[in-house]
Amino acid sequence: MGETIFQAHEIIGRGTCVSRAKMKTNGKDNDVIVKWSWLAITRTPEADFVKKAIECAAESGDFWVVNHLPKILHAEQKEFDDDSPQRHLWKHFGDDYELRALYIIVQEGLRPITELTTAAELGEAFRGIFKCYRWLYEKAGIMHRDISRNNLMYRKIDGKVYGVLNDFDLSVFRHKEPRSTSKQRTGTEPYMAVDLLVTGPPPPHIYRFDLESLFYVIAYVVYQYHEGKKIDNPPFDAWDHLPTAALRDKKYSFLFNALTVPPTSNFSALLRLTLLLHKMFLDAYSARTQAKTLVMIGSASTTFDDDTLGDHITFDKFEKILVDIPSLA
Structure with missing residues (x-):
């Protein structure tokens, strides 16, 4: 990991953080960008849209x-477990509380x-x-x-x-x-x-x-x-x-x-x-x-x-x- 180039300062929202990083591929260190964001679980992950667009471009x-x-090199999603504060708040407030998950994207700089x-x-x-x-x-x-x-x-x-x-x-x-x-x-x-x-x-x-x-x-x-x-x-x-x-x-x-x-x-x-x-x-x-x-x-x-x-x-x-x-x- 390298320097943080963007960090959202907010109490409510995605709380996005973007950092520079090195990713080793074929024995070489390549410059990449890593983004963390806490998206509402109702949203479609960013990588899915890019994947759909690339597939559509190939078909047409x-x-x-x-x-x-953007060229996405890696994507993953981490949901909060049942004993996390997020889940407890969601169980208590129901639909009034927006449940989120952590999405991590690694992409070309x-x-x-x-x-x-x-x-x-x-x-x-x-x-x-x-x-x-x-x-x-x-x-x-x-x-x-x-x-x-x-x-x-x-x-x-x-x-x-x-x-x-x-x-x-x-x-x-x-x-x-x-x-x-x-x-x-x-x-x-x-x-x-x-x-x-x-x-x-x-x-x-x-x-x-x-x-x-x-x-x-x-x-x-x-x-x-x-x-x-x-x-x-x-x-x-x-x-x-x-x-x-x-x-x-x-x-x-x-x-x-x-x-x-x-x-x-x-x-x-x-x-x-x-x-x-x-x-x-x-x-x-x-x-x-x-x-x-x-x-x-x-x-x-x-x-x-x-x-x-x-x-x-x-x-x-x-x-x-x-x-x-x-x-x-």
């Missing part, structure tokens, strides 16, 4: 997807997407991650549900950057369980869609929420990072510290106002990308506001498609913005 011949997925320093490589990484997410949703029936800065990584193969969609702890098979099976909020709040930032039970998860999260991550990196490091007093920094209701208000303000801050000099070529994505979400939420107003005054029926916000946020439209940016070619 879509071998390119594997370059955008990946690099944080924030380390990329050129617009071309960062743009390529984001396009690869988007394509992987769409394929997982449409072909493997997997919805990630936790698109955040720490979960978007990259690897290099023969000098080429491949964006990697990491951490499937909160994923679901979309036809089986679109709503969270845990009693805790699903996702990482600074990157969560505004429709998920509610005080009551969240709505069933839809892919539009993950696309909105991807947009926030793109904005974070493009406007906050230079030469692989976070700049001083970056925009959106307050999002990391706001309570849920205040964060929801701040995000609505961001979406309904012009995006005027400049990207860092590393990523100035991605300005058009962020402006077009911002406009897409602005148009989408504006369309919903207008539709609700028309219904209230009796000028329209309730046929507005909330899943795509009136067909404004779709895979095709998001991909067109990513693909049609000349500076990323």
